Amino acid sequence: MKNSSTTATPHPLEDLVRMDRIPHIWCSGCGTGSVFTSCLTAIKQSGIPYNQFAMVSGIGCSGRGAGYINIDSFHTTHGRAIPFATGIKMARPDLKVIVFSGDGDLCAIGGNHLIHAARRNMDIIVICVNNLTYGMTGGQVAATTPFKAKSSTTTLGNPDTPFNLPLLAYAAGATYVARWTMLHARDLTDAVQTAIARKGFSFIEVLSPCPVNFGRRNREKSLDTLRKYHENTIVKNGAHPSELDVDFNKGVILGTFVNVDRPTCDEVYRKMYWPAEEPKEQRKTG
Amino acid sequence: MKYWRVPLDTGEIQVTRGRVHIIEERCKGCGYCIEYCPREVLQFSRKFNKKGYHPPEVKEEECLNCHYCELLCPEFAIFSIAAEKAES
Ligand code: SF4
Ligand code: SF4
Ligand code: SF4
Numbered sequence: 001m002k003n004s005s006t007t008a009t010p011h012p013l014e015d016l017v018r019m020d021r022i023p024h025i026w027c028s029g030c031g032t033g034s035v036f037t038s039c040l041t042a043i044k045q046s047g048i049p050y051n052q053f054a055m056v057s058g059i060g061c062s063g064r065g066a067g068y069i070n071i072d073s074f075h076t077t078h079g080r081a082i083p084f085a086t087g088i089k090m091a092r093p094d095l096k097v098i099v100f101s102g103d104g105d106l107c108a109i110g111g112n113h114l115i116h117a118a119r120r121n122m123d124i125i126v127i128c129v130n131n132l133t134y135g136m137t138g139g140q141v142a143a144t145t146p147f148k149a150k151s152s153t154t155t156l157g158n159p160d161t162p163f164n165l166p167l168l169a170y171a172a173g174a175t176y177v178a179r180w181t182m183l184h185a186r187d188l189t190d191a192v193q194t195a196i197a198r199k200g201f202s203f204i205e206v207l208s209p210c211p212v213n214f215g216r217r218n219r220e221k222s223l224d225t226l227r228k229y230h231e232n233t234i235v236k237n238g239a240h241p242s243e244l245d246v247d248f249n250k251g252v253i254l255g256t257f258v259n260v261d262r263p264t265c266d267e268v269y270r271k272m273y274w275p276a277e278e279p280k281e282q283r284k285t286g
Numbered sequence: 287m288k289y290w291r292v293p294l295d296t297g298e299i300q301v302t303r304g305r306v307h308i309i310e311e312r313c314k315g316c317g318y319c320i321e322y323c324p325r326e327v328l329q330f331s332r333k334f335n336k337k338g339y340h341p342p343e344v345k346e347e348e349c350l351n352c353h354y355c356e357l358l359c360p361e362f363a364i365f366s367i368a369a370e371k372a373e374s
Contacts, residue, residue, distance in 0.1 A: 006341075007307035011362045026360060028314035028339065033360025041357060183322070185357040223321055230290075 016040045016050070018070045025064055029215075029222030031182040031208030032062045035129050038185050039100060040069065042192035053096045056085040058105035061136045061210075062129035065100035079110030082117045085124045086265075093123070093266040096196055103130040103205075107165055108143040118172035118201050123264040125195040125202045128165065131210035132246075139213030146246055150217040165205045167241040170258050175200035177258040179244065181207040181229035184254060191256065199264050207252070304351025304366035308342055312363035315339030319355035319364050328355070 011017075017040065026032045043053060055073040057066035058081035066073035076084045085097045099106070106114055106128050117124065133151055134140040141151040141158050144165065148157040166177045176195055180188040188206060195202035209215060209225035220228075232248045237255035244253050270277065293299075306327060313335055320328045320342050331343035342364065349366055356365040 006310040009307050009367065011307075011309065011365050012356070013362060017362060022362060023312060023314070023337070024361075029316040029318075030360060033362075034318070034358050037357055037359065037362065183358070185354065189357065222316060223318075226318065226321070 013037065013040050013044065016044060016070050018068055021068055024068055026061060027210075027212045029209060029211040030061065030135075031131065031206075031210075031222075031225075032065070032129050034182040034185060035062070035127065035188070035206045035208050036065050036068070036100070038182070038188040039065075039098070039127055039192050042189045042196060043071075043098075045189070046193055046196045048096065048196070052094065053098065054085075054088050054092075055098045055100055056081045056088070057099070058101040058110060059136075060102040060105045060134070061131070062100065062102040062208075063105055063136075079105055079108075079113065081105065082110055082113040082122075082124070082126070086113075086117060086122050089122060089124055090266055090269070093270070097124045098196075099124055099126045101126075101128065102135075103128055103132070103144045103165070104134045104142050107163055107168065111143070114203075115168065115172035118169050118174040118203065120265040121173060121175055121201050121262050123199050123201070123266055125192070126204065127192065128203065128205045129208050130165065130205050130246075131208050131214060132162075133210055133214040135210040135213045139210075139217060144246070145214075146248075149214075151214070152217070162246060164241070164245045166203070166244045166257055169201075169203035169205075170241040173201070173262075174203045174258060175260050175262050176202035176204075176256075177241065178203075178256040179205040179207070179252075179254050181233065181254065182209070183226050183229040184233075187235075187254070194256075194259075198259075199267075200262060201264075207246070302351045303369040304349040304353075305369045306344060306349045306355065306364065306366045308344075309363045310335045310341040311337075312361045313337075313339055313341035314361055314363075315341065316360065317342075318358045318360070322358060323355055324352060325350055 050071045057063040059078035066075045081099045081101045139152040141154045145158045178191045209222045211222040234251045325348045328342040329345040330340040
């Protein structure tokens with residue numbers, strides 16, 4: 001059993017990544033690439049042909065995801081990943097539509113789209129990479145920045161209370177809500193697979209380090225952040241979303257919190273407006 | 287072997303064997319694979335890649351083929367493949 005130092009064997013995800021664009025822009029120690037790898041692994045393991053998927057991203061560091069995946073994808077305007085995904089889903093309900101974007105894009109700038117897609121039970125999978133800041137633009141305070149955490153615009157600490165994202169998704173009507181960290185890569189991969197297999201609005205929050213623009217201002221190297229993910233988290237499936245605020249001092253709760261069935265937007269719409277098409281499979285577009 | 291919690295059947299279960307592959311030029315030296323490999327298979331090498339990072343190298347030929355480094359690496363720079371069945 002000899003281990004090669006640099007290998008000629010291709011990486012198992014080589015077929016799903018636009019390798020001509022690698023290395024990606026994500027900084028050393030950025031967790032976005034890890035979340036992306038878990039997401040691609042789930043797509044691969046689902047066994048569903050790649051042409052049955054579409055990925056949509058907004059703007060931001062994690063918003064680059066759509067540009068690196070080797071399947072149909074959209075890199076959209078800021079905050080508007082969910083409306084694009086909604087359009088794809090309504091036109092091609094047979095596709096599995098995955099939104100891969102960040103907390104700032106999905107929950108602040110595009111926050112209204114998030115709550116309404118959840119309310120309508122739009123059949124899409126939203127993977128929200130939460131790095132607690134606006135990484136790409138220089139580490140400004142975000143809607144997810146923890147209370148008292150430092151950012152480039154709150155140099156003495158954040159005076160505001162951050163969003164509890166699973167609570168937001170749950171309250172708006174999401175039918176699947178989970179939270180993991182990028183370190184919980186297996187649970188995360190399983191969660192994405194569950195979301196791919198089910199119907200309805202799935203929201204998966206993934207905590208992920210931004211060592212460059214968040215960690216640096218909060219005296220936290222990327223491995224320190226991972227240590228917190230390991231030591232200061234509690235897995236509690238079925239926990240009530242109101243307990244899920246992100247406070248590493250008291251422990252951050254991870255797990256699957258909501259998994260219920262409810263008719264999806266495209267199903268109900270089709271039934272009401274195009275009943276004649278009911279027994280047929282979805283329209284095929286060329 | 288470093289466990290977060292020692293399983294009761296540690297003595298009985300058959301361990302899988304793997305071979306870890308490293309694509310040195312892609313590595314950005316975050317050290318995640320080194321820190322979180324359950325068998326402590328990896329360590330930083332002394333050499334630099336083109337980007338100026340120290341990629342990992344194999345220290346112990348004890349890879350379990352657990353694929354954790356593969357899942358955690360943000361750079362698609364490391365992965366494991368099942369090795370031929372070990373004798374023991
Ligand atoms: S700025 Fe932060 S979130 Fe953006 S790539 Fe760098 S580490 Fe990742
Ligand atoms: S596959 Fe598992 S045991 Fe092998 S090097 Fe990677 S993390 Fe370590
Ligand atoms: S996890 Fe990947 S990028 Fe980080 S040190 Fe290991 S091989 Fe390099």
